[in-house]
Amino acid sequence: MTTLAPKPAGVDRRLLHRARGAAVFIGVCAALGAARTACVVAGAWLTASLIAGAFAGGRSLDSLAPQLIALAIVLALRALLASVQEAAAHRASAGVKSGLRRQALEQLMRLPSGKHHTGRTAALLVRGIDALDGYFARYLPQLVLAVVVPVGVLAVMLIAYPPAALIVLLTLPLIPLFGILIGLYTRSRAERQWEATSHLAHHFADLVAGLPTLKAFGRAAKQAGAIEVTTGSYRRRSMSLLRVAFCSALVLELAASLSVAVVAVTVGVDLVEGGLTGEAGLKTALLVLILAPEAYLPLRNVGAHYHASAEGLAAAEQVFAILGDTPEHAETASEPDTTGTAASALARWSGRGSTPGPETKPGSAAITASRTMRTPLGRAPTIMFRRTVFAYPGRQPLPELSLTVPAGQTTVLTARSGAGKSTLMAALVGFRQPVSGSIAFDDAELTDLDLAAVRRSIAWLPQRPVLIDGTVAENVRLAVPDGASDPAVAKAIAAAHAPAATRTVAADGSGLSAGEAARVGLARFLLRVDLLDPPVLLLDEPTAHLDSDTEQAVLDSFAPYRDQRTVLIASHRPAVRAIADREVDW
Numbered sequence: 192m193t194t195l196a197p198k199p200a201g202v203d204r205r206l207l208h209r210a211r212g213a214a215v216f217i218g219v220c221a222a223l224g225a226a227r228t229a230c231v232v233a234g235a236w237l238t239a240s241l242i243a244g245a246f247a248g249g250r251s252l253d254s255l256a257p258q259l260i261a262l263a264i265v266l267a268l269r270a271l272l273a274s275v276q277e278a279a280a281h282r283a284s285a286g287v288k289s290g291l292r293r294q295a296l297e298q299l300m301r302l303p304s305g306k307h308h309t310g311r312t313a314a315l316l317v318r319g320i321d322a323l324d325g326y327f328a329r330y331l332p333q334l335v336l337a338v339v340v341p342v343g344v345l346a347v348m349l350i351a352y353p354p355a356a357l358i359v360l361l362t363l364p365l366i367p368l369f370g371i372l373i374g375l376y377t378r379s380r381a382e383r384q385w386e387a388t389s390h391l392a393h394h395f396a397d398l399v400a401g402l403p404t405l406k407a408f409g410r411a412a413k414q415a416g417a418i419e420v421t422t423g424s425y426r427r428r429s430m431s432l433l434r435v436a437f438c439s440a441l442v443l444e445l446a447a448s449l450s451v452a453v454v455a456v457t458v459g460v461d462l463v464e465g466g467l468t469g470e471a472g473l474k475t476a477l478l479v480l481i482l483a484p485e486a487y488l489p490l491r492n493v494g495a496h497y498h499a500s501a502e503g504l505a506a507a508e509q510v511f512a513i514l515g516d517t518p519e520h521a522e523t524a525s526e527p528d529t530t531g532t533a534a535s536a537l538a539r540w541s542g543r544g545s546t547p548g549p550e551t552k553p554g555s556a557a558i559t560a561s562r563t564m565r566t567p568l569g570r571a572p573t574i575m576f577r578r579t580v581f582a583y584p585g586r587q588p589l590p591e592l593s594l595t596v597p598a599g600q601t602t603v604l605t606a607r608s609g610a611g612k613s614t615l616m617a618a619l620v621g622f623r624q625p626v627s628g629s630i631a632f633d634d635a636e637l638t639d640l641d642l643a644a645v646r647r648s649i650a651w652l653p654q655r656p657v658l659i660d661g662t663v664a665e666n667v668r669l670a671v672p673d674g675a676s677d678p679a680v681a682k683a684i685a686a687a688h689a690p691a692a693t694r695t696v697a698a699d700g701s702g703l704s705a706g707e708a709a710r711v712g713l714a715r716f717l718l719r720v721d722l723l724d725p726p727v728l729l730l731d732e733p734t735a736h737l738d739s740d741t742e743q744a745v746l747d748s749f750a751p752y753r754d755q756r757t758v759l760i761a762s763h764r765p766a767v768r769a770i771a772d773r774e775v776d777w
């Protein structure tokens with residue numbers, strides 16, 4: 192877990208840099224802040240003249256009517272500006288949050304699977320990024336107001352009554368000073384709070400995933416105790432953070448109130464001693480008394496909103512950690528991802544078995560996306576593993592392997608179970624990296640290639656294709672990020688002998704037999720191959736759950752797709768071995 196804490200105050204440049212539109216938003220806040228300051232001053236001046244005119248000047252209500260109307264307009268304008276600022280803040284916040292989510296998701300798609308905990312990452316991208324609302328919608332606008340309002344108010348006070356301006360000038364820094372001290376104190380607490388949140392999310396995700404197993408072994412009820420401990424720790428940390436937030440508000444409130452009291456005493460003494468006399472004197476005294484709290488208010492609010500933003504900033508640090516993560520040679524990417532959105536990336540990789548291809552096959556009208564990305568792989572490249580060694584944490588490394596998969600041929604891997612066949616395939620799409628040795632497509636090392644483009648050039652049918660809640664057709668359609676036509680989906684389903692397009696499927700595979708689920712994965716794979724024409728096909732146990740008749744039918748359907756492509760299949764099945772140009776064992 193990253194141990195970065197949010198800064199005690201200020202503008203996070205990386206957030207602004209990542210968030211297009213945030214700079215415009217700060218500009219809008221500054222303009223609105225200036226307008227609000229003008230309203231504050233005008234409101235105070237009108238209120239002071241109304242009261243002084245009525246009490247010291249003895250004016251009638253009729254003669255004060257224009258000022259009363261002006262005050263009502265100023266107050267309405269002030270409320271309007273506040274709501275415009277609120278709306279702008281929420282709009283900017285929504286834009287920033289969706290931008291960060293998209294960038295983080297796109298980055299996660301590039302990283303090897305399993306690098307980040309699912310539960311923690313889900314909490315980070317949903318709840319964590321949502322917490323940035325406190326920063327963008329509350330803290331940042333207040334920060335701008337905290338600069339603009341005191342300057343404007345002080346300038347007016349300096350003209351109206353310099354002694355009060357001097358007192359405010361001297362006491363004003365106390366508020367940020369206390370704020371910073373409290374911020375330093377809460378810094379680690381905010382981080383611990385976020386840690387507790389993500390731990391809780393991780394725990395729940397783990398528990399829900401393992402619930403069927405726990406129930407099968409009669410251990411589900413025992414988990415209540417563990418949940419109680421985790422939620423108890425979360426509750427304690429939340430309460431502790433809230434306590435600090437309340438105490439800090441109290442301290443800031445106290446400092447501001449004492450400062451205003453000093454101003455009030457000074458003005459009062461001057462009124463009594465005759466320094467301020469008549470209607471003009473009362474007006475000045477009232478103006479100063481009304482304005483003084485306004486100078487402190489935005490600074491106090493900054494302190495209060497800092498706590499609301501701290502959790503979001505702690506989460507943002509972790510998002511930056513993900514964005515700063517170096518995916519396997521992703522930094523070598525030289526071309527933009529033409530599929531663009533995280534949604535399409537998700538769709539692409541949730542159907543992992545079917546990596547997009549480089550370009551549209553001529554006549555494939557079903558494809559709607561523009562695929563301008565050239566493939567870095569030649570047509571049907573030769574694949575070479577050169578003295579590669581793979582290792583999983585806490586396990587003995589797999590034996591060193593040198594292997595050539597000839598171009599345009601079908602190679603069947605028949606090595607024993609656990610020898611590393613699936614690992615080899617995952618490595619070709621960058622989900623695993625060798626600890627030593629190298630992988631090459633023709634003359635190009637995988638580490639020198641644009642990984643996103645490599646993935647587009649490979650179609651991969653994994654051993655256990657990922658399913659989503661929905662119909663068979665929806666599951667198959669995931670193969671193509673921007674959608675495929677109904678006839679294209681129907682053709683792939685028929686070729687894979689998959690269940691009817693309208694059958695419903697659950698993400699855990701329930702609703703389908705293991706063989707049916709495997710054929711849905713195969714249909715997805717074939718759709719991708721059919722529409723996107725990738726030169727490399729990887730199939731991991733494609734017929735594992737099929738009876739021999741269905742297996743033969745599927746292999747017959749697959750035969751035309753093997754032509755002119757480099758095909759790598761992991762299987763021990765005789766029918767699959769029968770289609771091999773070459774078998775490899777180790």
Ligand SMILES: Nc1ncnc2c1ncn2[C@@H]1O[C@H](COP(=O)(O)OP(=O)(O)OP(=O)(O)O)[C@@H](O)[C@H]1O
Nearest residue numbers: 583584586606607608609610611612613614615654
């Ligand atoms: N995520 C993982 N964490 C730890 N060890 C793993 C992980 N994935 C695979 N392994 C181990 O790596 C070795 C190779 O696994 P892999 O799945 O690549 O073998 P395989 O040849 O495809 O096996 P099978 O034919 O049974 O599918 C095995 O010993 C396996 O237990």
